[in-house]
Amino acid sequence: MTALRTSRxxxxxxxxxxxxxxxxxxxxxxxxxxxxxKPPRELGxxxxxWIPEDPTLDNFRQAFDEQPLLHAAVNSLIAALAAALIAVxxxxxxxxxxARHRNKLSAAATGWVVVSQAFPFVLVIIPLFLILKNLxxxxxLLGLILxxxxxxxxxxxxxxxxxxxxxxxxxxxxxxxxxxxxxxxLVSVTAPLLAPGIVATALFAFIxxxxxxxxxxxxxxxxxxxxxxxxxxxFLGAEGxxxxxxLAAAAFLATIPSLVIFAIIQKRITGGMLxxxxxx
Amino acid sequence: MTLASAAPRSGExxxxxxxxxxxxxxxxxxxxxxxxxxxxxIPILVLSVGPLLYGISLAFTDSQAxxxxxxxxxxxxxxxxxxxxxxFWDSFRIGxxxxxxxxxxxxxxxxxxxxxxxxxLRFRWLARALAIIPWAMPEVVVGIMWRLxxxxxxxxxxxxxxxxxxxxxxxxxxxxxxALPAVIVVGIWxxxxxxxxxxxxxxxxxxxxxxxxxxxxxxxxxRRFRTVTWPAxxxxxxxITALNFIWNFNSFALVYVLTNGGPGGRTRLxxxxxxxxxxxxxxxxxxxxxxxxxxxxxSVMLALYLVGRLKGGxxx
Numbered sequence: 001m002t003a004l005r006t007s008r009x010x011x012x013x014x015x016x017x018x019x020x021x022x023x024x025x026x027x028x029x030x031x032x033x034x035x036x037x038k039p040p041r042e043l044g045x046x047x048x049x050w051i052p053e054d055p056t057l058d059n060f061r062q063a064f065d066e067q068p069l070l071h072a073a074v075n076s077l078i079a080a081l082a083a084a085l086i087a088v089x090x091x092x093x094x095x096x097x098x099a100r101h102r103n104k105l106s107a108a109a110t111g112w113v114v115v116s117q118a119f120p121f122v123l124v125i126i127p128l129f130l131i132l133k134n135l136x137x138x139x140x141l142l143g144l145i146l147x148x149x150x151x152x153x154x155x156x157x158x159x160x161x162x163x164x165x166x167x168x169x170x171x172x173x174x175x176x177x178x179x180x181x182x183x184x185x186l187v188s189v190t191a192p193l194l195a196p197g198i199v200a201t202a203l204f205a206f207i208x209x210x211x212x213x214x215x216x217x218x219x220x221x222x223x224x225x226x227x228x229x230x231x232x233x234x235f236l237g238a239e240g241x242x243x244x245x246x247l248a249a250a251a252f253l254a255t256i257p258s259l260v261i262f263a264i265i266q267k268r269i270t271g272g273m274l275x276x277x278x279x280x
Numbered sequence: 281m282t283l284a285s286a287a288p289r290s291g292e293x294x295x296x297x298x299x300x301x302x303x304x305x306x307x308x309x310x311x312x313x314x315x316x317x318x319x320x321x322i323p324i325l326v327l328s329v330g331p332l333l334y335g336i337s338l339a340f341t342d343s344q345a346x347x348x349x350x351x352x353x354x355x356x357x358x359x360x361x362x363x364x365x366x367x368f369w370d371s372f373r374i375g376x377x378x379x380x381x382x383x384x385x386x387x388x389x390x391x392x393x394x395x396x397x398x399x400x401l402r403f404r405w406l407a408r409a410l411a412i413i414p415w416a417m418p419e420v421v422v423g424i425m426w427r428l429x430x431x432x433x434x435x436x437x438x439x440x441x442x443x444x445x446x447x448x449x450x451x452x453x454x455x456x457x458x459a460l461p462a463v464i465v466v467g468i469w470x471x472x473x474x475x476x477x478x479x480x481x482x483x484x485x486x487x488x489x490x491x492x493x494x495x496x497x498x499x500x501x502x503r504r505f506r507t508v509t510w511p512a513x514x515x516x517x518x519x520i521t522a523l524n525f526i527w528n529f530n531s532f533a534l535v536y537v538l539t540n541g542g543p544g545g546r547t548r549l550x551x552x553x554x555x556x557x558x559x560x561x562x563x564x565x566x567x568x569x570x571x572x573x574x575x576x577x578x579s580v581m582l583a584l585y586l587v588g589r590l591k592g593g594x595x596x
């Protein structure tokens with residue numbers, strides 16, 4: 001330890017730098033919250049303040065009056081929940097095979113995970129749009145869910161492969177020696193050990209779907225079908241002249257679920273990213 | 281289609297290539313394994329690989345939205361048109377500026393933060409907690425939030441500038457000169473946490489003993505960083521900058537909400553351009569050709585970058 005002790009001035013510099021980072025990271029969000037609680041008079045003032053002088057909840061009420069926020073939140077919830085559940089249910093067995101078998105299919109799947117990150121969404125969304133249109137799934141939540149599932153798969157596979165590798169193979173072999181069949185081994189030995197990783201992956205898939213904008217913008221046409229991020233952009237209006245108070249209030253509300261879930265799983269996500277990265 | 285393309289594969293690796301020496305994990309897939317793989321493999325083939333190939337093939341057609349006559353093959357006509365489309369190449373140039381302008385500072389700032397967080401500082405838990413915000417937030421909300429910050433009258437940026445007596449501030453997002461830098465700052469803010477976390481993970485691989493030994497030998501902080509820390513995090517740094525560059529180049533929602541490509545196309549990223557071409561003007565074939573050009577150019581650039589970097593590492 002002694003050799004690496006930082007000088008006092010060095011320490012001070014580090015704290016100063018850390019302070020700058022804290023300010024940079026936090027100030028836009030604090031400003032969003034501040035704006036959300038300001039009455040129109042203060043929003044129109046030429047000298048806006050950090051802390052609302054006369055805080056109000058009117059912006060939140062007005063936000064719900066102006067746009068179908070609640071309905072949009074329900075749509076988002078359905079799409080994100082369904083996509084996360086389906087993605088995890090189909091990705092877990094495949095991730096298991098990818099982690100335990102070394103063959104061309106596993107290699108191809110890993111290759112797909114990487115390549116799928118590099119393609120611009122336009123190249124994927126135009127054909128998907130045409131395919132879904134033929135299936136009459138444009139402007140339906142089901143169509144959006146299908147797209148979200150496939151969109152969540154690369155990351156879900158990546159994380160889950162890491163989690164499977166962390167489960168000692170010896171445990172499965174021991175179960176096999178004791179006479180458990182393959183399915184039995186998977187269900188009663190591997191799955192319980194994987195459960196925390198599966199939950200983290202599902203929650204992460206939920207957040208990415210909850211936050212997603214581009215596919216929802218293209219695929220959902222009528223307001224009663226649209227998800228929260230798309231409805232939020234309606235506050236901006238055609239000329240970008242926005243009613244700032246309700247806009248901030250709605251944006252703040254839309255963020256809360258993501259922030260809460262992310263705070264819960266943050267450690268697991270970073271752990272999962274690493275686990276996936278270690279051996280691939 | 282899926283089964284047909286999958287079936288020959290299952291036999292391919294087969295038991296025919298026995299490896300001598302240590303026992304290998306199972307190389308061929310038996311029926312049980314196929315049952316496990318298919319639920320994910322079918323959607324991947326039908327909704328990802330298939331559309332991707334379909335999308336590439338669309339680039340060679342005159343496909344349009346809402347047309348009655350059948351779509352026809354037109355060879356490379358879209359690409360020839362694209363070569364002369366100055367608006368597209370302007371947009372492409374802006375996309376490269378944006379991607380570089382975001383990725384490079386993002387990396388430098390994230391590296392600084394990661395190095396700070398790996399120190400034994402008080403309040404670093406606070407930085408870790410705050411770093412969640414940009415990461416977890418919907419991109420649309422990030423855009424809305426920064427519009428409030430940049431707002432010419434009610435925004436905190438101009439108010440701060442006025443308080444510091446630096447003038448009246450300006451309308452950042454609609455000024456021809458300031459719009460692109462302003463959105464780049466937002467891009468940096470939004471992507472910094474992921475990069476920081478990845479680099480922090482890399483830093484945990486740095487051998488502490490080496491650090492200590494170097495310090496005992498009288499190496500300063502900068503030399504220790506160059507000779508001990510950097511080699512350890514280099515693979516992570518390469519991977520994350522390459523990924524960031526791709527993600528940033530393909531970014532859409534942030535700029536859509538902040539400026540929608542304005543003013544006068546100064547922030548019209550290629551994705552925004554292609555989106556309008558496809559879903560406002562209905563030119564599916566032409567937009568698909570744009571997508572192909574984007575993939576091709578970015579792949580070549582990344583390949584050169586990675587090869588160059590890796591070589592540079594070997595020569596040392």
